[in-house]
Amino acid sequence: DTAVSQTPKYLVTQMGNDKSIKCEQNLGHDTMYWYKQDSKKFLKIMFSYNNKELIINETVPNRFSPKSPDKAHLNLHINSLELGDSAVYFCASSQSGVYNSPLHFGNGTRLTVT
Amino acid sequence: AQKITQTQPGMFVQEKEAVTLDCTYDTSDQSYGLFWYKQPSSGEMIFLIYQGSYDEQNATEGRYSLNFQKARKSANLVISASQLGDSAMYFCAMSLSGNTGKLIFGQGTTLQVKP
Numbered sequence: 699d700t701a702v703s704q705t706p707k708y709l710v711t712q713m714g715n716d717k718s719i720k721c722e723q724n725l726g727h728d729t730m731y732w733y734k735q736d737s738k739k740f741l742k743i744m745f746s747y748n749n750k751e752l753i754i755n756e757t758v759p760n761r762f763s764p765k766s767p768d769k770a771h772l773n774l775h776i777n778s779l780e781l782g783d784s785a786v787y788f789c790a791s792s793q794s795g796v797y798n799s800p801l802h803f804g805n806g807t808r809l810t811v812t
Numbered sequence: 813a814q815k816i817t818q819t820q821p822g823m824f825v826q827e828k829e830a831v832t833l834d835c836t837y838d839t840s841d842q843s844y845g846l847f848w849y850k851q852p853s854s855g856e857m858i859f860l861i862y863q864g865s866y867d868e869q870n871a872t873e874g875r876y877s878l879n880f881q882k883a884r885k886s887a888n889l890v891i892s893a894s895q896l897g898d899s900a901m902y903f904c905a906m907s908l909s910g911n912t913g914k915l916i917f918g919q920g921t922t923l924q925v926k927p
Contacts, residue, residue: 729913739851739901741917753912788857797845797907798864801915803857 701725704789704804719774719807721789730772735786779811814839816906816918823923825894833889833921835904843909846887852900894925
């Protein structure tokens with residue numbers, strides 16, 4: 699059983715388009731995250747939700763909008779895609795968002811904007 | 813400022829030997845957690861090991877151990893008896909109390925195991 703699953707795995711689109719990435723976890727965790735991994739493999743947090751409530755919103759363009767319909771799902775919608783948005787986006791979850799709880803990651807979505 | 817530093821961009825190790833991947837961290841918090849993740853070429857992020865700031869003993873998980881030196885603010889990963897499947901990128905990460913579980917990652921170290 700996949701613990702954290704995100705779709706699609708690959709996303710190729712043109713500049714200016716709008717796209718969404720979906721994430722679901724079946725671990726019963728109440729905190730979910732979106733991370734971005736850039737071309738140099740650096741991982742940076744974008745957003746975090748706890749029980750459907752936004753708790754972390756790092757400096758991310760307004761074109762990125764997360765949505766959490768319930769605590770098992772966290773989707774990422776991106777408007778007006780730009781070349782610089784090309785990256786791997788990881789969804790993750792943890793229990794209670796406490797500092798000693800490891801994050802469990804999905805397999806990533808490789809977004810390529812042409 | 814909270815920061816994780818991995819100074820080794822790339823490492824080589826002979827199969828069956830042990831290897832140490834370095835990680836130093838910077839925080840003024842007393843409560844924090846240190847993690848290591850593995851990212852193989854297939855791209856997924858795999859949790860390996862965790863060390864809490866109050867843990868007095870070094871964490872171990874199978875062939876992985878974490879050499880935690882609090883005074884030096886270092887949390888090095890030791891992989892014993894390296895296997896070809898250990899070839900991957902390894903990330904050190906830190907989580908702080910009150911930070912909602914968010915992880916701050918280092919730059920990563922690419923490990924190649926030679927047969």
